Amino acid sequence: MNIKLKTIFTLLLVAVLGTTFCFGQRSNIYIADKPFVQEYSIKYNFTNERVTLNSVVSDRNGYIQVLSSHGLLRPKAGQFLFPGELVNDVQYRPTSDKGITDADIYKNQIIYIDDKAVLSNAWAGNLYSRHDLPNAKLFSAGQDFTFLIADEMELNLLKDSETLWEGSLNNEIQDIKYDSENDHFFILSAGEIYSFSPKNNKLELVLQNDKLTCIEVAGKKVLAGTSDGFFEFDAKSKKHISQIEKNLPWPEITTIKSVDGETWFGSTQGAFKLEKNDKFSYYASKRWLPSDNVIDISKGPENSVLILTDAGLAKICRKEMTLFDKAMFFEKQVRERHIRNGFNATVSGMTEGDVTSGSMETSDNDGLWTSMYLAGEVFRYVVTKSEDALQNIRESLDAMERLYTINEIPGFPSRSFERRGYKYHDKKWRRTEDPEWDWKSTTSSDEAIGHIFAFSAIAELVDDAQLKSKAILLIDTLMATTIKNDHYLVDWNGEPTTWGRWNPEYVNARPIMVGDRKINSSNYIGMLQTAYHFTGKEKYKKTAFGLMEKHGYLENLMRPMSEIGRAPETADDWSRMLSESWNHSDDEMYYCGYWGLYRYAFNDELKAKYKEAIVDHWEAERPEKEGLWNIMTAIVGDNDYDLEEAIWYLQEYPLDLVNWTVKNSHRKDIELIPENFREQTIKEVLPPDELRISRHNANRFDLDGGSDGRSEYSAGDIWLLPYWIGRYLGVIGEPVQK
Structure with a gap:
């Protein structure tokens, strides 16, 4: 058949077969896209090791000041993914030059103490209450501009430059907090907590504990942090309520702060917030903080929370958005930094999370990551009819098509291609006839199933005849090649690639509990069904039924996940290697393959069986x-x-997709479980923003990992695919604004 006739034939098939499914039916299980609070961090680094950072405050104007051992500092520059720094605050020198020893917030204004007075620049500068403690280092504001101030061991109650009461403690005073509901001050000294009543000038010992580190008044309670958890006692009666040592992310508490009704903890291993379900949200690693050694926490501007560490300040921003808003943010992230020759690529070689310092890399899985992004853009286009999405489809499909044409092997998809001279020429990289380009060989089954998934989504759903035709031709090209080569991907050297093997002699050589036997059967039947659905060529249907009926591929793909496990010691080395533990890359391949396996099933009986297999897999996951x-x-x-x-x-899932090093294995609020085949480490999985950045082929129960900010992943396959396919399937609704 000549090219012109083949194109006409393909377009006719598109018209007949491409309308099998249509978008617009909303699922009965439907979740509205309501606004939620998205958190992200803006960091301000500080590298002067001779200066100690002490506390942070922010006033009603959003002005932020950090008190250090060498005066006042303020944040400079800084935006999401582009850290700023802390610099000397010289905006108002008459304050900066005073030798401030403590700062606090009173009536939403910043107030200070130095060796002469409690003062502020608010209220037209009228607050200047002189005191008699030249070494004053701490204070807290009470009712009606009354202040309890302290030096090492002395306490003074001060109002309008008059000392109303004097007292002293036997140990060094470390902090003072005011309880407005009961008009009491609570004073922390080394190993002790006292209460002081301004009404009767009564100083009372509340509790003793050698491990005390900090205190905070939170509603009707006083929280006392220790090096091993924290205490709670009633602020009015002073009676002990509870002692919490376990179930904290980390028990060595350095600060506790109540911010807008939420209780925040700082520790030597990050910060955490108590949630309504008595669990904790954990903020650690450079995704969130300049350092995990937290010094102070306070309320910040515009609903933010300020977390001061020994290496700088983090502003945890909290912005209300919908999933659609988040999708638009990620669409921009992908297009700005992650499109390489049409491929969906990772930025690597970065220095400490600086996305401008890295370069887009080639990958063994360029075809797979791009297929997943490409499919996501297809679903976006179907849902929104966005011309931008359609152009993204064109550009990435061009890259996918070139994988087949850049090498000299008919029908063989390259792993990737790159301009000559930018990759080390090991055995995987081959030269093209064009002196400008090289291509990567040894293509795997991961790429093949990804290709078929994306091409079929285009062929079925995109209302552009040229794109449909190209996608169907690529499906036909790949599957015709595998059948011609006895169900193998055959490389430049005439040998099957390591993983591109669907031949029954290879597949059924594995014991039945080895996952590769099931995954290869599932994927290949789905690929053949897809090829038949869009081309109508009987060879694909005949081959699929032959493999299912004569070689057990249906039995293989229907095998319950509960039967997948380690091969016996008597098995061959390859089978034992393949089954050392659960392969999470297989999960990604299964689900890319389920699209064609289920939607393009040859008949309803098979479709029912496939549904059973898919749901069984989901139960395991x-x-x-x-x-x-x-x-x-x-x-x-x-x-x-x-x-x-x-x-x-x-x-x-975090907005920050930089691959920071993340650690969770030290946490005390997780419940470890025995080692197992699936490599599930803890009883309940952690939220994505507390784990390392990973694609869908990773184990979400990995507690530690990352690469010190040396790469940034693309949201194209990680986030945009699940969101847009959810929109297409009708299980995620349109954005609902307030």
């Missing part, structure tokens, strides 16, 4: 709360496949 798996399982029907957890996953 359920503890991971993996947003993409939960959402994609909805292709089989209207049951609720933990879609609330999928929304939680999408909401909790």
Whole structure:
């Protein structure tokens, strides 16, 4: 058949087959896209080791000041992903030059203490209450501009430059907090907490504990941090309520602050916030903080929280947005920094999270990561009819098509391609006839299933005849090549690639509990069904039924996940290597393949079986709360496949996709479980913003990992695919504004 006739034939098939499914049917299990609070961090670094950072405050104008051992500092520059720094605050020299020893917030204004007075620049500068403690270092404001001030051990109650009361403690005074509800001050000294009543000038010992580190008044309670947890006691009666030592992310508490009714803790291993379910949100690693050694926490401007560490300040911003808003943010992230020759690429070689210091890298999985991004843009286009999405589809499909044409092997997809001279020429990299380009060989099954997923989404859903035609031709090209080569991907050397093997002799050589036997059967049947659906060529249908009926591929793909495990010691080395533990890359391949396996099933009987296999897989994955798996399982029907957890996953995934080093294995609020085949480490998975950045082929129960900010991942495959396929399937609604 000549090219012209083949194009006409393909377009006719598009017209007949491309309308099988249509968008617009909303799922019965439907979650509205309501605004939620998205958190992200703006950091201000400080590198002067001779200066100690002490506290941070912010007034009603949003002005932020940091008190240090060498005077007042303020944040300079700084935006999301581009840290600023702390610099000397010289905006108002008459204050900066006074030798301030403590600062606090009173009536939403910043107030200070120095060796002469409690003072402020608010109230037209009228607050200047002189005191008689030349070494004053601490103070707290009470009612009606009354202040309790302290030096090492002496206490004075001060108002309008008059000392109303004097007292002293036996140990060094470390902090003072005021309880407005009961008109009491609480004073922390070394190993002791006292209360002081301004009404009767009574100083009373409340408790003793050698491990005390900080105090805070939080509503009707006083919280006392220690080096091993914290105490709670009633602010009015002073009676002990509870002592919490366990179930904290880290027990060595350095500060406790009540911010807008929320209780925040600082520690030597990060900060954490107490949630309504008595669990903690954990803020650690350079995703959130310049250092994990937290010194102070306070309320910041515009609903933010300020966390001061020994290496600088973090402003935890909290912005209300919808998932659609987040999608638009990530769409921009991908296009600005992650498109390389049409591929969806990682930025690597970065220095300490600086996204401008890295370069886009080639990857063994360029075809897979791009396929997932490309499919996401297809679903975006179907939902929104965005011309921008359609152009993104064109550009990435061009890159995918060139994978097939840049090498000299008919029908063989390259892993990647790059301009000559930028990659080390190991055996994977091959030269093209064009002296400007090289291509990467040894293509794997990961790429093949990703290609078929993306191409079929275009062929089925995109209302552009040229794109449909190209996608169908690529499906036909890849699958015709595998059949011609006896169900292998055959490389430049005439040998099958390591992983591109769907031949029954290879597949069924694995013992039945080895996952590769199931995954290869599932993927290949789905690929053949897809090729038949869009081309109508009987060879694909005949091959698929032959593999299912004669070689057990249906039995293989239907095998319950509970039967997948380690190969026996008597098995061959390859099978034992393949089954040392659960392969989370297989999960990604399964789900990319489920699109074609289920939607293009040859008949209803097979479709019912495939649904059973997909739901069985989802049940095994359920503890991971993996947003993409939960959402994609909805292709089989209207049951609720933990879609609330999928929304939680999408909401909790951080905006910062820099691969910071993250550690959680030290935490005391997680429940470890015994080692197991699936490598689940703890009873309940942590939120995505507390874990390292990873793609869908990673284990969400990995507690530690990352690369010190040396790379930034693309949201294209990680976040945009689950969101947009959720919108397409109708399980995520349109954005609902307030």
